[in-house]
Amino acid sequence: MPNLLIIEDEAAIRRVLSKILKEEDESYQVDEAADGVEGVKKIKANDYDLVLCDIKMPKMDGVEVLQEIQKLKPEIPVIMISGHGDIETAVDTMKKGAFDYIAKPPDLNRLLNTVRIALDRKELITENKRLKRKVSKNYQMIGESEAMTKVKDMIEKVAPTEARVLITGENGTGKELVAHWLHQKSERAKKPIIEVNCAAIPSELIESELFGHVKGAFTSANKDRAGKFEAANGGTIFLDEIGDMSLSAQAKVLRALQENKIQRVGSDKDIKVDVRVLAATNKNLKQEIADKNFREDLYHRLAVILIEVPALNDRREDIPLLITHFAEKIAKEQGTQVCTFTNKAIKLLQNYNWTGNIRELRNVVERLLILGGKEIDDKTVTQFSGK
Numbered sequence: 154m155p156n157l158l159i160i161e162d163e164a165a166i167r168r169v170l171s172k173i174l175k176e177e178d179e180s181y182q183v184d185e186a187a188d189g190v191e192g193v194k195k196i197k198a199n200d201y202d203l204v205l206c207d208i209k210m211p212k213m214d215g216v217e218v219l220q221e222i223q224k225l226k227p228e229i230p231v232i233m234i235s236g237h238g239d240i241e242t243a244v245d246t247m248k249k250g251a252f253d254y255i256a257k258p259p260d261l262n263r264l265l266n267t268v269r270i271a272l273d274r275k276e277l278i279t280e281n282k283r284l285k286r287k288v289s290k291n292y293q294m295i296g297e298s299e300a301m302t303k304v305k306d307m308i309e310k311v312a313p314t315e316a317r318v319l320i321t322g323e324n325g326t327g328k329e330l331v332a333h334w335l336h337q338k339s340e341r342a343k344k345p346i347i348e349v350n351c352a353a354i355p356s357e358l359i360e361s362e363l364f365g366h367v368k369g370a371f372t373s374a375n376k377d378r379a380g381k382f383e384a385a386n387g388g389t390i391f392l393d394e395i396g397d398m399s400l401s402a403q404a405k406v407l408r409a410l411q412e413n414k415i416q417r418v419g420s421d422k423d424i425k426v427d428v429r430v431l432a433a434t435n436k437n438l439k440q441e442i443a444d445k446n447f448r449e450d451l452y453h454r455l456a457v458i459l460i461e462v463p464a465l466n467d468r469r470e471d472i473p474l475l476i477t478h479f480a481e482k483i484a485k486e487q488g489t490q491v492c493t494f495t496n497k498a499i500k501l502l503q504n505y506n507w508t509g510n511i512r513e514l515r516n517v518v519e520r521l522l523i524l525g526g527k528e529i530d531d532k533t534v535t536q537f538s539g540k
């Protein structure tokens with residue numbers, strides 16, 4: 154239900170605006186303030202999705218109110234209402250951050266349109282914030298073992314630089330998580346991180362996926378299309394499972410890294426790109442080089458910094474923390490109660506041979522939560538863990 158506030162000293166205009174808005178949409182909750190001071194007080198006390206604010210008012214004028222809102226709650230869009238004499242001021246308020254302005258007497262269509270657009274934008278901003286919070290929660294990195302501390306320290310050091318990083322480690326150890334942290338803690342964090350799973354894309358499509366193509370480059374290319382490198386411009390590209398990339402794609406990636414230029418498939422026009430490259434693999438690339446499956450020159454370009462993510466079996470001391478973390482997370486996702494694990498149950502899980510690493514540990518915790526009840530003991534673990 155959108156909450157709107159009208160700040161206007163002329164009672165008649167306040168009433169008209171309020172009526173128009175309520176008639177337009179029954180869900181609009183419209184509140185009123187008779188001057189700037191009252192308006193600011195209300196904004197401090199309540200959550201509004203939109204403020205309509207007159208410019209000329211006694212006590213505190215609209216420009217001051219706007220500045221106050223931007224200090225208090227900058228996410229609220231403000232639409233200024235201007236009289237004949239203050240159109241110039243109204244235009245000026247837009248430079249100061251007002252969403253828009255409408256002239257008195259208000260044109261109905263224009264007013265409703267502006268209100269709708271402002272509310273949509275506010276919703277997008279809120280949604281965006283929520284998603285960002287969710288993403289950063291999802292990418293929590295648990296672990297205080299020596300091995301994990303080393304990884305975290307390395308991330309802190311390397312993330313703000315432009316260095317390319319090769320992340321190695323077994324499946325499910327958290328390589329993708331490391332890549333996201335490197336991006337989030339870099340200057341490029343405001344731009345996207347684009348992930349490409351090189352193993353999941355057929356080799357004949359990988360070049361077009363990475364570099365895009367022009368119409369007619371191949372049978373199904375019915376229009377020009379940008380690739381992932383262009384999409385990541387200004388940000389980061391994360392080439393996951395790079396050990397599975399075809400040799401011809403490797404040659405093109407090498408060129409992109411050497412020259413910061415790419416060409417769409419089917420075109421010889423160079424496109425400049427500014428992309429930081431992070432790559433990950435669970436393969437032993439040195440062995441792949443020896444077997445002629447991976448280019449040595451590309452390896453050296455990619456592995457400026459190497460981060461090796463330890464296997465879970467090499468950092469068992471993190472297992473109790475991870476169990477609690479996943480137990481809480483899963484309970485939250487499923488809306489169930491958080492369950493506890495007895496010391497014996499934790500010991501048992503600590504001593505397993507984890508071949509699927511953290512991903513496998515999460516699955517086991519989930520299975521136990523579903524089947525085991527409120528307290529998980531060693532017997533339940535033996536019964537249900539499926540190990």
Ligand SMILES: Nc1ncnc2c1ncn2[C@@H]1O[C@H](COP(=O)(O)OP(=O)(O)OP(=O)(O)O)[C@@H](O)[C@H]1O
Nearest residue numbers: 293294295296323324325326327328329330511512
């Ligand atoms: N240190 C950690 N703390 C909490 N969760 C983690 C940690 N490391 C990994 N995870 C979680 O474990 C799962 C697997 O991690 P991720 O996908 O990063 O592994 P990966 O090494 O990239 O796997 P793959 O090689 O299969 O692509 C994800 O759900 C991730 O959020």
